[in-house]
Amino acid sequence: MTSAAASRPLTERSGIFGGLSQWLYVMPHPAPAIEIGPSHVAAAKWQDARLQSYAVEPLEAGAVMPSPVETNVTQPDGVRHALQRVLARVGDLAGPVALLLPDPVVRVFILPFEDLPRSADEALPLLRWRLKKSVPFDVEETVVSWSRQTARQGAMEVVAAVARQGIVREYEGLLEGFGIQPTVVLSSTLATLPLVGEAGSTLLMRMSGRTLTTAIVRGPTLCLYRSTEMPAPAAQLDPKWLLEEIFPATAYYQDTWGGLIDRALLAGFQGRKDVFQVAVENELKMTARALSAGDVAATLDRSALDLMQAGLDPLVGWMANAGA
Numbered sequence: 001m002t003s004a005a006a007s008r009p010l011t012e013r014s015g016i017f018g019g020l021s022q023w024l025y026v027m028p029h030p031a032p033a034i035e036i037g038p039s040h041v042a043a044a045k046w047q048d049a050r051l052q053s054y055a056v057e058p059l060e061a062g063a064v065m066p067s068p069v070e071t072n073v074t075q076p077d078g079v080r081h082a083l084q085r086v087l088a089r090v091g092d093l094a095g096p097v098a099l100l101l102p103d104p105v106v107r108v109f110i111l112p113f114e115d116l117p118r119s120a121d122e123a124l125p126l127l128r129w130r131l132k133k134s135v136p137f138d139v140e141e142t143v144v145s146w147s148r149q150t151a152r153q154g155a156m157e158v159v160a161a162v163a164r165q166g167i168v169r170e171y172e173g174l175l176e177g178f179g180i181q182p183t184v185v186l187s188s189t190l191a192t193l194p195l196v197g198e199a200g201s202t203l204l205m206r207m208s209g210r211t212l213t214t215a216i217v218r219g220p221t222l223c224l225y226r227s228t229e230m231p232a233p234a235a236q237l238d239p240k241w242l243l244e245e246i247f248p249a250t251a252y253y254q255d256t257w258g259g260l261i262d263r264a265l266l267a268g269f270q271g272r273k274d275v276f277q278v279a280v281e282n283e284l285k286m287t288a289r290a291l292s293a294g295d296v297a298a299t300l301d302r303s304a305l306d307l308m309q310a311g312l313d314p315l316v317g318w319m320a321n322a323g324a
Helices: 076-090 120-131 165-176 188-195 239-257 270-284 302-309 313-323
Strands: 033-036 040-047 050-058 097-101 107-112 142-150 156-164 182-187 201-208 211-218 221-229 263-267 287-290
Touching: 033 076, 033 165, 033 188, 033 313, 040 076, 040 313, 050 076, 050 302, 076 165, 097 165, 097 188, 097 313, 107 120, 107 221, 120 142, 120 156, 142 165, 142 221, 156 165, 156 182, 165 182, 182 188, 188 201, 188 211, 188 313, 201 239, 211 239, 221 239, 239 270, 263 270, 270 287, 302 313
Parallel strands: 033 097, 097 182, 201 263, 263 287
Antiparallel strands: 033 040, 040 050, 107 156, 142 156, 201 211, 211 221
């Protein structure tokens, strides 16, 4: 997804998904990635799946206020200064770059379709018509990317991601001020999904600031995706609030797919992950562990694991998604 290009299918343009099996495939796929989040700016360069350099700088509270509708970059000078320090440490980022945004900026929908035209010019009006009542902004002012996937019993679904064009431009403008042109723009959790793996069904719970993003993946299929603002960040969050949020998601999956979820993976809970793992295992009766202890993480080198331990999962997910 980029605001400089018209909305197109993911298979035909740079978009918001990465290469997890058939449903997360995007070209081009630049190796360098920059993440701008509510608490930090970070960047990493990869070559042949090995980390060349990375840097992370904290942001003052309130410098970035993620929202799908309101101004996000409320302290642009502070964000630019942090970005300048990151770029000085990472080194030259000339050429294509991926830009990873806070989850609330990008709304993701899984839509049933009997058929969707292959032509982008024909498909886009249908998608915007379907999305019109589901997004809190004028769909004509949005950037839309989409991809087909096979749902249960062979039905067709479309995974569509929508962001308000003006908000995407806020973030792109920060990079352009340093002569960097992002060719791919996607949300942080979508960038992280390649770290989930494809065996069986997995519930991913990822905290960033006060945003909890829940995704359920079954093999190559994205079954559920939702982002919710929680009453507190992970450091102050009561596990019961997490459980109240994910109970409906797990019930929906069980009703729709007729089976239990095989495992849960947690990211962004930092020093309290053990508390939430125990709560999930006790209440949901499934194995829970940190994303950094998952099967995909076990295949990564030490430098990638260090980034995951530092909470920079999206940068590692981008690399695991063939970004290097």
